[in-house]
Amino acid sequence: MITIPSLTAEGLAVDSEVPVAALPAADRFALLMLSTMPWGPRLLSKIKITEGPASDSPCWLCGVAYDAGRAKIRIGRDQAGVRRRVTVYVAAWEALNGPVPAGLMLDHEVCSNPSCCNPNHLAPKSNRANTRRRHMSTKRPNQYGFVGAARHPRGKAWQARITVSDTVGKARTLSLRGWPTPSVAGLVYWLVAKAVYGDDFYDHPRPEVTPDEEAEVRAYLIKRLPSILSKPWADDVPGLVSGLTQLLADVTEVELAA
Numbered sequence: 519m520i521t522i523p524s525l526t527a528e529g530l531a532v533d534s535e536v537p538v539a540a541l542p543a544a545d546r547f548a549l550l551m552l553s554t555m556p557w558g559p560r561l562l563s564k565i566k567i568t569e570g571p572a573s574d575s576p577c578w579l580c581g582v583a584y585d586a587g588r589a590k591i592r593i594g595r596d597q598a599g600v601r602r603r604v605t606v607y608v609a610a611w612e613a614l615n616g617p618v619p620a621g622l623m624l625d626h627e628v629c630s631n632p633s634c635c636n637p638n639h640l641a642p643k644s645n646r647a648n649t650r651r652r653h654m655s656t657k658r659p660n661q662y663g664f665v666g667a668a669r670h671p672r673g674k675a676w677q678a679r680i681t682v683s684d685t686v687g688k689a690r691t692l693s694l695r696g697w698p699t700p701s702v703a704g705l706v707y708w709l710v711a712k713a714v715y716g717d718d719f720y721d722h723p724r725p726e727v728t729p730d731e732e733a734e735v736r737a738y739l740i741k742r743l744p745s746i747l748s749k750p751w752a753d754d755v756p757g758l759v760s761g762l763t764q765l766l767a768d769v770t771e772v773e774l775a776a
């Protein structure tokens with residue numbers, strides 16, 4: 519016999535700035551589905567439904583009670599019997615849709631709000647499409663005209679900072695050393711980001727540097743790339759190993775030819 523839950527979303531214990539009855543049907547359905555998971559009530563007790571940028575379908579912030587937007591939750595076991603610990607928004611999406619397809623990761627397509635776990639704001643995307651979208655929307659040249667070059671937190675040097683995401687949405691930031699000028703840091707960024715994200719990820723011009731600086735960047739990459747490739751999480755970031763292996767081959771070849 520099939521038991522149909524007599525619950526309605528309106529009866530759920532959830533903190534909401536918007537009356538639950540006023541939420542769109544898809545959001546109320548998602549709340550109900552979540553509440554039926556063994557860990558659902560625990561998750562629901564931690565979220566706050568707020569009027570977000572997509573006001574007809576508010577964001578569910580899970581960064582309010584948890585200490586960070588990328589809070590994790592334990593949700594049962596995987597096929598090998600190991601307890602699964604996933605990001606809260608992954609748990610919420612999977613409750614509604616089943617497992618995230620292999621090789622894809624969830625993108626906050628509707629709200630661009632990493633603290634949001636409203637499954638209706640999420641869509642599975644390839645890492646490249648996801649990173650590219652985020653990159654296009656947030657990366658702007660700095661005041662010197664270079665993308666990806668940032669002041670080193672200590673001192674006056676510049677560094678290239680590149681953020682990548684693995685298949686479960688965990689962000690990893692590569693901070694690539696202190697450089698004397700933003701143009702050199704910009705070139706390091708341009709080379710590494712292009713290798714990881716793919717050729718078409720953006721159309722910013724290659725920063726111009728002197729031949730000496732160019733040689734220094736190549737020597738640095740030949741030393742540094744193997745250590746990035748040997749990181750335990752390198753294989754979890756789609757495109758990272760193949761892209762950086764190719765870049766390493768390219769810079770090594772130029773070095774030999776020079």
Ligand SMILES: [Zn+2]
Pocket residue numbers: 570576577578628629630631634635636639
């Ligand atoms: Zn949202």
